[in-house]
Amino acid sequence: MKKIALEGTNVFADGAIKKYLIHDSPYFKIINFNIKGGETFPVHAHNLEGQLSMQVLAGTGEFLGKGETAMPAGPGDILISDISEPHGARAITDMRILVTIAPPI
Amino acid sequence: MKKIALEGTNVFADGAIKKYLIHDSPYFKIINFNIKGGETFPVHAHNLEGQLSMQVLAGTGEFLGKGETAMPAGPGDILISDISEPHGARAITDMRILVTIAPPI
Numbered sequence: 001m002k003k004i005a006l007e008g009t010n011v012f013a014d015g016a017i018k019k020y021l022i023h024d025s026p027y028f029k030i031i032n033f034n035i036k037g038g039e040t041f042p043v044h045a046h047n048l049e050g051q052l053s054m055q056v057l058a059g060t061g062e063f064l065g066k067g068e069t070a071m072p073a074g075p076g077d078i079l080i081s082d083i084s085e086p087h088g089a090r091a092i093t094d095m096r097i098l099v100t101i102a103p104p105i
Numbered sequence: 106m107k108k109i110a111l112e113g114t115n116v117f118a119d120g121a122i123k124k125y126l127i128h129d130s131p132y133f134k135i136i137n138f139n140i141k142g143g144e145t146f147p148v149h150a151h152n153l154e155g156q157l158s159m160q161v162l163a164g165t166g167e168f169l170g171k172g173e174t175a176m177p178a179g180p181g182d183i184l185i186s187d188i189s190e191p192h193g194a195r196a197i198t199d200m201r202i203l204v205t206i207a208p209p210i
Contacts, residue, residue, distance in 0.1 A: 001170050001190055006181035023185050027156040028133065028207040030183070051132040053205065057181070065106050076111035076162070078135070080128050085106055100158065102133040102207040 006057065012036050012094050022098070029104035035061070035091035043088035052101045054079040054087065059095030064088035111162065117141050117199050127203070134209035140166070140196035148193035157206045159184040159192065164200030169193035 009020040009032045017039055022030040035041055043064050054063065055078045062070040063079040066086045073079070073089065081087040083105060089097055114125040114137045122144055127135040140146055148169050159168065160183045167175040168184040171191045178184070178194065186192040188210060194202055 001174075001184065001186045001192065003168060003176050003178075004183045004185065006183065022183065023158065025156055025185075027154075028158070028205070030158060049132075051130055053128070053133070053135060055203075063108060069106075071108050073108075078109045078111065078127065079106065080109065080130075080135075081106045087106065098160075100133070100205050100207075102205075 006032060006098070010034070010096065015039065017041055024104060028100055028102040031099045033097050033099065035089060035095045035097065037091050037093045037095070039091050041089040043086045045086045046083050046105055048083050048105055050083040050101065050103050050105065052081055052083055052087070052099055054081070054089065055098045057096035057098055059091060059093045061089055061091040061095045064090055111137060111203070115139070115201065120144065122146055129209060133205055133207040136204045138202050138204065140194060140200045140202065142196050142198045142200070144196050146194040148191045150191045151188050151210055153188045153210055155188040155206065155208050155210065157186055157188055157192070157204055159186070159194065160203045162201035162203055164196060164198045166194055166196040166200045169195055
């Protein structure tokens with residue numbers, strides 16, 4: 001049992017995406033990405049079994065999917081996606097997302 | 106791929122815990138518990154493989170563990186626990202938590 005404070009990884013970098021590994025185990029991996037406003041976490045997919053959740057902690061932007069798919073994304077919004085399905089995110093303002101991947105990749 | 110808004114389950118009940126299933130799949134289960142201030146999500150454990158994350162979305166309280174274990178818990182705090190390890194939560198103010206269980210139980 002361990003406690004982690006996401007406030008500890010509330011750091012942004014100009015023109016970039018900061019990545020913080022919050023937790024990793026045989027069961028799931030949890031990563032905090034802080035995407036500077038205007039930046040895009042590129043759409044990608046892995047040919048693997050499993051799913052991920054992508055939760056907006058702060059800021060606004062869009063969840064991205066296959067082709068031109070884009071859904072408004074703000075605090076409290078969660079995207080569920082297969083790992084094998086194209087997924088990404090675009091930040092309008094500085095945007096923090098928490099990604100949980102099961103099983104971990 | 107689907108999007109869920111946690112704002113849609115921001116509901117509390119006097120003297121009780123509201124439970125909303127956010128997502129369920131062979132890979133993980135995501136549940137939102139809204140615990141009225143003063144209420145306790147009792148410490149419990151299941152004799153199963155796997156882990157869970159318990160993330161505070163709003164409100165303050167304590168993460169509970171084995172015996173007298175209690176850790177302050179506020180927005181952005183995450184508890185990681187084995188499913189087989191005693192875990193629970195106590196709300197001081199109205200407290201929303203998001204629990205992700207992998208694999209689902």
